[in-house]
Amino acid sequence: MNIRRNFANSISVPEWITGKTLATDAPAAYSIKETQGRKIIIKAKFTVLPKNAKAQVKADGGGVLGPIDPQTVTLVNGVSVPEFVSFELKHHSIGTGGIKLEDITWNWKYRCCGGSEWEPLQTTHHRIYIVLEEPTLPWKQQPSPDTQNPWTEALDYACVWAAGKQNHDDAASAITQAINANLGLVYDNAAGASHYTSGGLALFELTQFLSYLKNGTGLGNIVNCTDCATITTTFSNLVGCDLHASKMGYSFDLTPFRGIGAAGFGCPGFGCGFSFHEVAWKGAHGNADPLFDACLRVDSDSNPWTAPYTEQFPVNMIFSTNPGAPLPLAVPFNAQSYKERLCTNDAGGIGSCNPVGPWPSSSNGRRPVK
Amino acid sequence: MIDIDADEAYRNQVKANYEFVTWAGHTREGTPDVRLRDLRIGSEQIEKWKLEEAEELQTVRERRELRYIYVSRESDGRRRLILTMLECNSVLDAHESLIDVVMTYMAPRLPRCETNGLEIGDICFGSHGDVNLSVIFARFNILVETKNAGTEPTSVDEFARAVDGIIYSYYRKNPG
Numbered sequence: 001m002n003i004r005r006n007f008a009n010s011i012s013v014p015e016w017i018t019g020k021t022l023a024t025d026a027p028a029a030y031s032i033k034e035t036q037g038r039k040i041i042i043k044a045k046f047t048v049l050p051k052n053a054k055a056q057v058k059a060d061g062g063g064v065l066g067p068i069d070p071q072t073v074t075l076v077n078g079v080s081v082p083e084f085v086s087f088e089l090k091h092h093s094i095g096t097g098g099i100k101l102e103d104i105t106w107n108w109k110y111r112c113c114g115g116s117e118w119e120p121l122q123t124t125h126h127r128i129y130i131v132l133e134e135p136t137l138p139w140k141q142q143p144s145p146d147t148q149n150p151w152t153e154a155l156d157y158a159c160v161w162a163a164g165k166q167n168h169d170d171a172a173s174a175i176t177q178a179i180n181a182n183l184g185l186v187y188d189n190a191a192g193a194s195h196y197t198s199g200g201l202a203l204f205e206l207t208q209f210l211s212y213l214k215n216g217t218g219l220g221n222i223v224n225c226t227d228c229a230t231i232t233t234t235f236s237n238l239v240g241c242d243l244h245a246s247k248m249g250y251s252f253d254l255t256p257f258r259g260i261g262a263a264g265f266g267c268p269g270f271g272c273g274f275s276f277h278e279v280a281w282k283g284a285h286g287n288a289d290p291l292f293d294a295c296l297r298v299d300s301d302s303n304p305w306t307a308p309y310t311e312q313f314p315v316n317m318i319f320s321t322n323p324g325a326p327l328p329l330a331v332p333f334n335a336q337s338y339k340e341r342l343c344t345n346d347a348g349g350i351g352s353c354n355p356v357g358p359w360p361s362s363s364n365g366r367r368p369v370k
Numbered sequence: 371m372i373d374i375d376a377d378e379a380y381r382n383q384v385k386a387n388y389e390f391v392t393w394a395g396h397t398r399e400g401t402p403d404v405r406l407r408d409l410r411i412g413s414e415q416i417e418k419w420k421l422e423e424a425e426e427l428q429t430v431r432e433r434r435e436l437r438y439i440y441v442s443r444e445s446d447g448r449r450r451l452i453l454t455m456l457e458c459n460s461v462l463d464a465h466e467s468l469i470d471v472v473m474t475y476m477a478p479r480l481p482r483c484e485t486n487g488l489e490i491g492d493i494c495f496g497s498h499g500d501v502n503l504s505v506i507f508a509r510f511n512i513l514v515e516t517k518n519a520g521t522e523p524t525s526v527d528e529f530a531r532a533v534d535g536i537i538y539s540y541y542r543k544n545p546g
Contacts, residue, residue: 188517192475192477195452198435201474202428202430217422217450220450220521222518224476225476249380250383251380271478273478274476275380356377359377359474
């Protein structure tokens with residue numbers, strides 16, 4: 001895949017050159033879907049003294065990319081011919097472990113001139129990212145280089161949060177849960193304002209968000225639903241999912257939920273109502289389409305409108321299994337249906353909460369990163 | 371499915387919630403034609419707060435937007451504020467822009483700042499709770515949003531007063 005380090009910095013090719021010792025300085029990314037059943041080639045350039053030689057080269061180790069079988073390399077005037085020699089990765093295990101971040105080491109060796117012993121040549125370290133398929137918008141593969149090529153600084157998180165996941169729903173679920181539970185984010189109980197978008201909700205301030213993840217700075221730990229939906233969408237799509245941030249609304253009453261960063265169930269500081277709510281949604285953000293909401297947890301028991309509360313991450317949860325049902329709904333209510341578990345059981349709650357669509361300025365819910 | 375009509379109806383509803391018609395286009399001083407330009411906050415202009423970063427953001431419908439990140443000099447980084455200033459084309463444009471911003475808040479309505487003793491700007495809305503953790507106000511054609519962004523919740527009142535004072539001083543020197 002075409003990748004870059006962050007908004008400001010691209011990655012030059014070749015990724016590894018003499019002198020680099022850190023795996024993070026020589027990254028590469030592969031998508032499982034696009035590599036399945038296809039040859040994967042790496043290219044390496046060699047230099048030598050004396051100037052003309054023929055040598056066998058191989059590399060041990062390699063982790064997920066596997067060892068490299070011996071291959072004859074011709075060197076003329078001190079440089080390999082062709083300059084960059086292709087090596088097929090015949091022993092890679094891309095795909096078997098799902099999404100992955102792995103630092104690998106290749107111990108390169110050679111033998112030449114009739115010798116039978118393998119001599120050490122060079123040790124190279126690489127950070128390898130494995131995703132399900134090529135990232136979807138806002139991430140782009142073309143043109144390259146481009147600020148919207150996948151960022152390794154974001155892959156560093158996405159591939160850990162979704163490590164081992166083998167399908168889109170499991171990956172998006174894991175990412176949603178990580179955002180909700182593990183990052184120290186707290187809901188903006190004072191106003192419900194977005195902190196990590198700019199340009200009239202047009203852009204995702206990913207550089208700032210990465211600063212928050214790295215050292216607690218950036219734009220801080222306070223978020224709203226737009227932020228959560230955007231973070232979920234951006235990181236999930238980075239590993240190959242196809243979500244978009246989309247709204248439901250407008251102005252509806254809430255049953256108690258556990259907001260991101262909250263100790264228990266309750267209403268936001270501004271009261272038991274949302275003017276709108278935004279989540280990471282699949283498909284066409286209709287009633288039957290599942291969604292992922294990192295902003296809150298709902299009550300999963302058979303009466304979501306009263307205590308006690310049994311918390312559930314809304315991950316891959318259908319927006320409404322029976323949108324036209326007369327209100328109030330009967331108890332016990334056992335459908336795993338999102339809006340019914342978010343809203344009060346009446347016209348002002350469930351009856352007023354409907355799919356609306358992405359904000360017009362949001363690039364169809366896939367906010368470009370900056 | 372992007373329901374533009376629903377968004378427009380929602381915007382009208384937000385205007386009604388905030389009683390837009392009662393304050394739209396009004397200024398405490400000067401005329402509705404005041405248009406301040408190129409206003410910037412200097413790094414030492416706000417007492418007790420250290421400017422960490424200033425950035426010119428992507429314009430919003432051709433309005434210049436600046437964002438400042440401040441950290442308290444006394445809190446070891448735990449108190450953190452984000453200041454966003456949108457330079458609008460007119461007083462009324464700033465008020466319409468205020469609606470554009472508050473309609474992106476999940477809170478259906480915010481209290482007027484005056485109810486908590488904060489009298490700044492031509493129109494100002496605070497936040498819910500005991501202290502204002504965020505404030506949005508318009509002064510002349512400048513729309514200001516100040517948000518708490520630190521791990522230690524901090525009232526933004528004093529900071530917002532200082533920003534309003536800077537805008538007002540700028541107006542006195544450059545009446546627009």
